[in-house]
Amino acid sequence: MIKVRIPTPLRPLTKNQGEVETTAGSIANxxxxxxxxxxxxxxxxxxxSGELRRFVNIYVNEEDIRFLKGKETMLKDxxxxxxxxxxxxx
Amino acid sequence: MVAHAKELAPYECCGLLAGTGNTVTxxxxxxxxxxxxxxxxxxxxxxxxxxxLERLSPAERAEIAFVMDAQDLALAQKDMxxxxxxxxxxxxxxxxxxxxxxxxxxxxxxxYEDYWGKxxxxxxxxxxxSLMHQTPDIRAYWIKGGAVTPAEIxxx
Numbered sequence: 465m466i467k468v469r470i471p472t473p474l475r476p477l478t479k480n481q482g483e484v485e486t487t488a489g490s491i492a493n494x495x496x497x498x499x500x501x502x503x504x505x506x507x508x509x510x511x512x513s514g515e516l517r518r519f520v521n522i523y524v525n526e527e528d529i530r531f532l533k534g535k536e537t538m539l540k541d542x543x544x545x546x547x548x549x550x551x552x553x554x
Numbered sequence: 555m556v557a558h559a560k561e562l563a564p565y566e567c568c569g570l571l572a573g574t575g576n577t578v579t580x581x582x583x584x585x586x587x588x589x590x591x592x593x594x595x596x597x598x599x600x601x602x603x604x605x606x607l608e609r610l611s612p613a614e615r616a617e618i619a620f621v622m623d624a625q626d627l628a629l630a631q632k633d634m635x636x637x638x639x640x641x642x643x644x645x646x647x648x649x650x651x652x653x654x655x656x657x658x659x660x661x662x663x664x665x666y667e668d669y670w671g672k673x674x675x676x677x678x679x680x681x682x683x684s685l686m687h688q689t690p691d692i693r694a695y696w697i698k699g700g701a702v703t704p705a706e707i708x709x710x
Binding site for chain 2: 471528
């Protein structure tokens with residue numbers, strides 16, 4: 465299983481769960497799987513062309529997927545994925 | 555930072571300072587992407603702030619809020635690692651308001667305490683550049699558990 469940490473702004477889509485478990489072979493695959501279980505989540509993470517939006521980071525075991533292989537980053541059993549909204553303020 | 559704030563006024567600028575120990579030697583300007591579609595829904599703004607932002611045009615949103623470009627952040631983080639630097643400060647400007655964290659700043663910084671470890675970065679100090687008076691005002695703070703305490707800054 466892969467543990468995915470869900471940030472507060474997305475929790476309305478996951479019935480307020482801060483962590484969900486999934487099985488997926490890659491980040492792209494994980495986003496599809498999450499979207500089937502929690503419809504709407506893909507739209508919040510990816511733009512129309514399927515690219516990760518500019519104000520979200522996805523980390524696999526504390527490493528930004530932008531340093532790995534982006535959405536093609538492979539996942540294995542036991543990996544921990546964190547979806548992290550961009551730093552913001554007012 | 556003041557130059558960055560002035561260049562972007564009346565919009566808010568944002569960026570990072572990095573270095574070693576408690577010394578800052580490097581500035582990273584980060585794009586403010588609050589005007590992008592969907593940005594304010596994913597940032598941890600509270601409902602009142604989102605409602606306020608939605609009444610404004612995308613350009614106007616950047617006058618009262620910032621959302622850091624995640625791509626720029628990733629590049630900055632990569633550069634810090636290459637130079638053996640660590641993140642020390644997250645800064646942004648208040649074009650129309652004092653150099654104090656807003657309610658939104660405190661809420662998001664508090665939410666973010668959980669994230670820093672997960673994204674492999676230390677908890678930074680927060681620095682505000684205010685342009686509300688003719689002389690820019692610069693102040694830094696620690697924000698922990700919803701409490702704000704001033705952080706000392708010295709320049710050499």
